[in-house]
Amino acid sequence: MERRAVERVRGTQDLWPADARQLEVVRRRLEEAFAGFGYRRMDVPVLEPAELHLRKSGLEIISKLYAFDDLGGRRLCLRPELTASVVRAFVAQPAPRLPVKVFSSGSVFRYERPSKGRYRQFTQSGVELFGASGALADAEIVALAMDALDRLGLVDYRVTIGHVGILGELLSKLGLTGRVRTQLLESLEETRRHGLDAIRGRLHELDPDLFDPLGDDPVERTLPAQSDGVGEEHVRASLTGLLSKMGAERLGRRSEGDIVERLLRKLRPQSHREAVERALEFMERLGGIRGEPREVLGAGRDLLQAFGLAAAPLESLDRTVHLLEAFGANFHRVQLDLGLSRGLQYYTGMVFEIDHAGLGAESQLCGGGRYDDLFRALGARAPIPALGFAFGVERVKLALEAEGRPSGEPRAADVFVIPGTPEYVPFAARVATTLRRAGKRVDLDVTGRPLKTSLNYADREGYSQVAVVGEAEARDELVRLRDMGDGREQALSLADLAREWPAEGARPPGGAQLPRAAEAGRGH
Numbered sequence: 001m002e003r004r005a006v007e008r009v010r011g012t013q014d015l016w017p018a019d020a021r022q023l024e025v026v027r028r029r030l031e032e033a034f035a036g037f038g039y040r041r042m043d044v045p046v047l048e049p050a051e052l053h054l055r056k057s058g059l060e061i062i063s064k065l066y067a068f069d070d071l072g073g074r075r076l077c078l079r080p081e082l083t084a085s086v087v088r089a090f091v092a093q094p095a096p097r098l099p100v101k102v103f104s105s106g107s108v109f110r111y112e113r114p115s116k117g118r119y120r121q122f123t124q125s126g127v128e129l130f131g132a133s134g135a136l137a138d139a140e141i142v143a144l145a146m147d148a149l150d151r152l153g154l155v156d157y158r159v160t161i162g163h164v165g166i167l168g169e170l171l172s173k174l175g176l177t178g179r180v181r182t183q184l185l186e187s188l189e190e191t192r193r194h195g196l197d198a199i200r201g202r203l204h205e206l207d208p209d210l211f212d213p214l215g216d217d218p219v220e221r222t223l224p225a226q227s228d229g230v231g232e233e234h235v236r237a238s239l240t241g242l243l244s245k246m247g248a249e250r251l252g253r254r255s256e257g258d259i260v261e262r263l264l265r266k267l268r269p270q271s272h273r274e275a276v277e278r279a280l281e282f283m284e285r286l287g288g289i290r291g292e293p294r295e296v297l298g299a300g301r302d303l304l305q306a307f308g309l310a311a312a313p314l315e316s317l318d319r320t321v322h323l324l325e326a327f328g329a330n331f332h333r334v335q336l337d338l339g340l341s342r343g344l345q346y347y348t349g350m351v352f353e354i355d356h357a358g359l360g361a362e363s364q365l366c367g368g369g370r371y372d373d374l375f376r377a378l379g380a381r382a383p384i385p386a387l388g389f390a391f392g393v394e395r396v397k398l399a400l401e402a403e404g405r406p407s408g409e410p411r412a413a414d415v416f417v418i419p420g421t422p423e424y425v426p427f428a429a430r431v432a433t434t435l436r437r438a439g440k441r442v443d444l445d446v447t448g449r450p451l452k453t454s455l456n457y458a459d460r461e462g463y464s465q466v467a468v469v470g471e472a473e474a475r476d477e478l479v480r481l482r483d484m485g486d487g488r489e490q491a492l493s494l495a496d497l498a499r500e501w502p503a504e505g506a507r508p509p510g511g512a513q514l515p516r517a518a519e520a521g522r523g524h
């Protein structure tokens with residue numbers, strides 16, 4: 001009898017107590033952030049019908065599915081993510097009430113090639129919000145993901161937001177539907193990495209009859225693309241109408257339907273090729289637009305105009321960005337990327353990812369977005385606006401380790417307020433209190449040590465922001481929050497802080513009467 005040790009399955013982990021506890025702490029802190037936004041826990045099964053994920057998950061997930069037949073002959077799978085299960089549970093409810101705000105956490109399984117930060121069994125923790133369309137819900141979801149990381153004290157993360165509805169709108173306008181549409185939507189990010197020819201090749205494999213750009217015959221560009229929204233159904237109806245007007249006796253032996261289909265077949269490759277080429281050109285240009293939000297929104301509007309598209313998705317992104325600021329998100333960590341599409345086929349609108357600089361190749365901590373079509377795909381009678389995100393909990397733990405905070409315990413505070421010189425101690429105290437009442441955790445430097453020593457201390461302790469207050473700040477009644485990660489500064493007026501985020505019954509400490517520079521000294 002064989003006595004060899006039984007090996008752990010590749011891509012899975014044994015967690016001994018110290019690591020198990022850390023992972024647990026990280027997950028709990030993420031969940032505390034979700035609960036802080038009014039989301040409630042729900043649990044869904046690990047085992048699901050394979051069909052749940054085959055319907056709308058997209059190739060990226062389907063190709064990695066752990067699927068098998070159980071002893072009763074049912075086709076099952078280990079869940080590769082949580083969203084589809086939560087939607088399935090909602091659709092099965094007899095009288096569901098909206099809106100729904102839930103979070104769930106647990107193991108998910110994907111047949112990946114294992115590497116650092118990439119496992120076959122890993123933990124996701126995420127939220128779903130059903131029943132809200134519009135920019136406020138989009139902004140809340142992104143703000144919540146950022147808040148969760150801020151609570152953990154992570155600094156080196158970056159949020160990238162896009163909108164798959166922009167490309168979706170162009171494809172609809174070009175009359176591109178079905179598998180070609182799906183393939184194009186899934187390929188948006190790849191156009192940047194592998195170039196258009198790789199996508200053309202994939203489309204050719206998918207449908208050699210409709211699209212043969214790699215053949216000897218160069219792409220004909222004389223026929224106009226179907227850019228006026230005229231779909232095949234419309235052409236079919238017009239042809240049928242025309243033929244019946246001509247009268248059956250002039251059509252010879254073929255039936256009317258036969259002739260229409262033959263004509264359509266002849267038209268199709270050319271018009272589809274044109275439409276696909278137009279879509280590819282758009283995708284290439286869209287993929288080049290990323291960076292600082294204002295610039296991206298400007299460049300995006302120009303592109304949409306050039307292709308005669310409505311600006312609605314961009315306007316929605318614009319509102320989302322504005323609202324994010326109102327949520328108090330660390331705004332300089334946010335960039336827009338119109339070429340972001342994410343692998344999952346079910347996204348329909350705003351999409352976002354959060355990456356961490358210290359993680360190497362597998363840098364993505366979180367991914368999410370809006371998936372308004374998923375309910376219909378999973379059997380709901382009416383579409384329901386929905387969005388959410390999921391963190392990879394192991395990766396959040398790795399990011400904390402990369403930032404030198406393996407315990408996941410939060411910093412003592414978010415902001416370290418330092419009086420620039422002794423006479424500004426009272427003003428510094430007032431700044432600290434105003435920030436606290438606006439919801440920040442603030443540590444006031446009460447030691448009176450030299451400024452340089454205080455700054456070194458702030459760096460060592462890992463505060464995310466530092467505010468040195470002195471004459472200029474006191475004169476202008478503001479506080480300058482400097483990000484310890486990238487050095488950027490954000491000036492906030494104390495009056496605005498007190499007005500925009502007043503805590504219950506709170507007024508700015510001291511009000512306007514407080515002397516701006518009193519005689520108190522540092523170190524007393």
Ligand code: AMP
Nearest residue numbers: 117118119122364365366367390391392
């Ligand atoms: P997704 O469901 O693909 O949007 O993934 C959500 C998050 O799960 C990602 O941002 C990662 O943090 C994490 N994740 C995805 N795949 C893996 C994996 N193979 N191993 C560890 N974490 C993963």
